Amino acid sequence: MILQDLVEELGGSLVQGDPEWMVDGVNSCEKASAFDVAFADSDAAAAAGLGSNAGVVVLKPGAAKEYPRGKCIVESDDPKLWFAKAAKVLKKRSLSVGIAHSAVVAPDAKVDQAVVVGPCAVIGSHVKIGDGTHIGAGAVIGENVTIGLHCQIYPRVVIYPGATLGDRVVVHAGAVLGADGFGYVRDPASGAYTQFPQQGTLVIEDDVEIGANSTVDRGALEETRIRRGTKIDNLVHVGHNCDIGEHVILVALTGISGSSTVGRGAVLAGQVGIGDHVRVGPGVILGGQAGVFSGKTISNEGQRPGTVMFGTPARPLRQVLREQAMLTKLTNAARSGEKEETSKSG
Template identity: 50%
Template sequence: MTRLVQLAEVLKTELRFAEGREELHISGVAGAKRAGASDLVFAEDAEALEAALASAALAVIVARKIAPEENPGKTLLVTPQPKLAFAQAARLLRVQDEAAGIHPTAVIAPDVVLGRRVSIGAYAVLEAGVKVGDDSRVDAGAVLGAGVKVGQGCRIYPRVVVYPGVEMGDRVVIHAGAVLGGDGFGYVRDRETGAYTQFPQQGRLVIEDDVEIGANTTVDRGALEETRLEKGVKIDNLVHIGHNVRVGKHVVIAAQTGISGSSEIGNHAIVGGQVGIGDHATVGEQVILGSGSGVLTHKKVKGAGVVFWGRPARPLKQYLKELATLAKLSRG
């Protein structure tokens, strides 16, 4: 249980107590329909606020623009961004897994360096030169190759495979089945015989602080240089990122997207599901790529806040205009 006063202070929200309720404790977050007497809910619009006030919840995080002037009989936490504050509250109130220490079946090389309060699960493998920072957790069956560096407060879920030399910052989360630092898909064709020889894949993969990578996602190492996921990147399940790719700060990438080698995605871009990006392509800062769209090899897509759609991707207004023209032609 957490004191509501403390929670409001951390979230930087204005706290308005219900009459006679000035010492309250919150145990968790919930939706309005399932909230219990010690839960916290949120409301961004009038309809959601009505449901929240009618719920059993102890307190409501509410948007400032719709916060009631008079006391509604419930304690309110008032903020311009209630959904964000609710998500932050959920993290703060989450019950943490108890560290299990080092499982006796884990295979750990003699020179591995483990920080304080590190947990290593059953049958995990940590090869020579691995370093794991304080408060990090490596779950069952995960493999960390030689020289892998894991920062503080990281969570590596079961059956993750991290190839040698990968570097992770702090608070990185890698979900089950992800493969990090594998060889990129790079080959040189012999024009005489047609045979293919692999181009050297000896670069590295760097994952900065606060990155989260979804289940069964793969991120290749650089060929001769590096692949880099910058601070705050969030990647969904079943995404593939090729060698030498740079993904900028706080980029979001949805499921089943493929990014070919040596491409670049600018800071704060949003990439929808099933997007295909060719090699050496550039997606500018704050660009929004709609689901199923495609960026051709060597193309540059730029325009902060502009939504692009279609194959090849073009501004949404242009795409819709073209669809309307095709519809007219088909009727004619």
């Protein structure tokens, strides 16, 4: 791809260099070649980038007083974001084409011609798969599943019957989408558990990414929905009937119990635990290992923007730190008292 086309697509300004320069990919300053893009978002990084072998360097405006001759320079207000978008544009697609001989595709499945289906994948009855989608080796796509355009389904993903995926969805290896939720009704007389019906649906909207070995359950009677642009890390569990808002971040080992909602732009860090029927408001940030009890609502109301909620029950980090400091003082005072009593008795 020529540099001028990349700049026109992503924005920024080409302030030096050949607009016809060929660009093959992105790389770090240390490993970049003449056909790679590197980025710098600090003064130190700018010096490294300008001194590297990278043919194209993306910098903030005014990051350097002068630029080395022969190097292509793109100025952007957010070089890291520009670099990330360039990586997606320049990403090399798999060389495989068509449907592998060992794949099993139901006769009534609607698979567009540009779809790639890897070895030993299984495509069920009445499945619809859009143009440009890749289905990895050993993936299992259940009956009546719909997958949109330009999705990437990595090896060994399992998508249960009836799930719907939008466009440009990425699902990493081992993820399971649309399994039964963990819902049971207990017989008080016998103590036996009977499964509550798990016959709802799962909807994954456009531009969602789901990490390796993560699981998202279908709704019990209605739906579970992961909204546009949300990014889910590895080893995350989302229970049945949940509604995860747009552009949410769910970090590894987070667990969200059934019938909970997470508002737009919220961030749930590693090992966050969410009880059932919880409401996490838009933009809320829950720090690592934070917990929210069942039925509770947590929001940014009355808090400064960017406030991190921490601990269990989750509360502002400053409050947690004050509580810990007070606990330390009380503990030290108690120890001092014990020492005085011991010395008197001795």
